[in-house]
Amino acid sequence: MLLGILGMNSLDCTPATNSLIRSEADSQRTLYPYVTGTSVVGIKYKDGILLAADMGGSYGSTLRYKSVERLKPVGKHSLIGASGEISDFQEIMRYLDDLILSDNMWDDGNSLGPKEVHNYLTRVMYNRRNKFNPLWNSLVLGGVKNGQKYLGTVNMIGVHYEDNHVATGFGNHLALPLLRDEWHENLTFEEGVILLEKCMRVLLYRDRSAVNKLQVLFSLCGIHTSRLLGNCCTV
């Protein structure tokens, strides 16, 4: 099975020119995403992490679901945001629930921080890609542990990195330039929310899969994760 394919990977993939696998097991592999979420945007601010995503679940070009929570807390220290296939995100949440449960069962006073969870997810995504059965998601993982802020991302083929600001999907094209221009080390919570809101507004204008209902999560230094749900209606 010699592979000479090198293509660009994004949620809007182009067809391969020759098929990569032939077997009856094809019906067991993920070929296309069905119900998808669009961009997730995340930033570090002075006291922690802010994540924003809209609450839409698209079924192709139909805006099928309008109350999908694509941002969730993980354990005591982390937040996860997912774009891409919603059912794969739900499976990732099951993996993470098991992970956090095992961590808690040690009962040793230690708990998995965002860096560890990000590493775990990276390995999961990469291994699924190796088996040609990817979890069709781009994930943002952020959090604070022991005063240390962490924000990272991993996509369906296992490409991962951490930075002060990350975005998935269309957010890479529309939100990241805004963040690179206006982000700075000492953003207050209010400034962070305003910046994220600006990004989500631009995404609403220009991303056809975006909806006008947002979810924003924040993670504070020294305090467990909290959530803030907001309705954003535009002109």
Added chain:
Amino acid sequence: MTKQQANWSPYDNNGGTCVAIAGTDYCVIAADTRMSSGYNILTRDYSKIIQLVDTSVLASSGFQADVRALQKVLAAKHLQYQYQHNKQMSCPAMAQLLSNTLYYKRFFPYYAFNVLGGLDREGKGCVFTYDAVGSYERVGYSSQGSGSTLITPFLDNQLKSPGPLLLPARDAVTPLSESEAIDLVKTCFASATERDIYTGDKLEILILNASGTRVEYMELRKD
């Protein structure tokens, strides 16, 4: 209804360039810190370099997920080696291990273009250069990645390495001093950044010599 085919690629090219130069008692390994995907810059501050042993430093460009997995596999194998042999791996030994590791995945390769630099058991600088499936060679200097086509001819011109066809085989390490080699590397990247869109942002340089490892950084153009 035609059979549905997979429409995603397991590979991506996250770009970047790596260079290594071997000297008589030092080795310089450098790589930029830009990570791209297509026409996007994903992040400006991602290191492609890992120090596997005191005397071996690996710089890899290509598909970042494979590069990271390769780094982890080598680090794990080195740990096992230390338990079994009660010593650290030499650079030539690590070179062979990397080759074998890459060939192990000959039919679903690590899309990683590697340059291994370090000091051999005599303390002389050594550089090993690889392709994606493990074919390797010890050389005096090497460049891999998206900017390698721009850098390699320049290094050929500056380092006047004896040809590989000469007999008896001549020593490949450069007579340049350590600081001259570092300046050469900085020049290489400044030029490659001008013309290669995937190279830029920041340059990370590791210098290995008898007194240990040192890191230097240099800003590169961000466009």
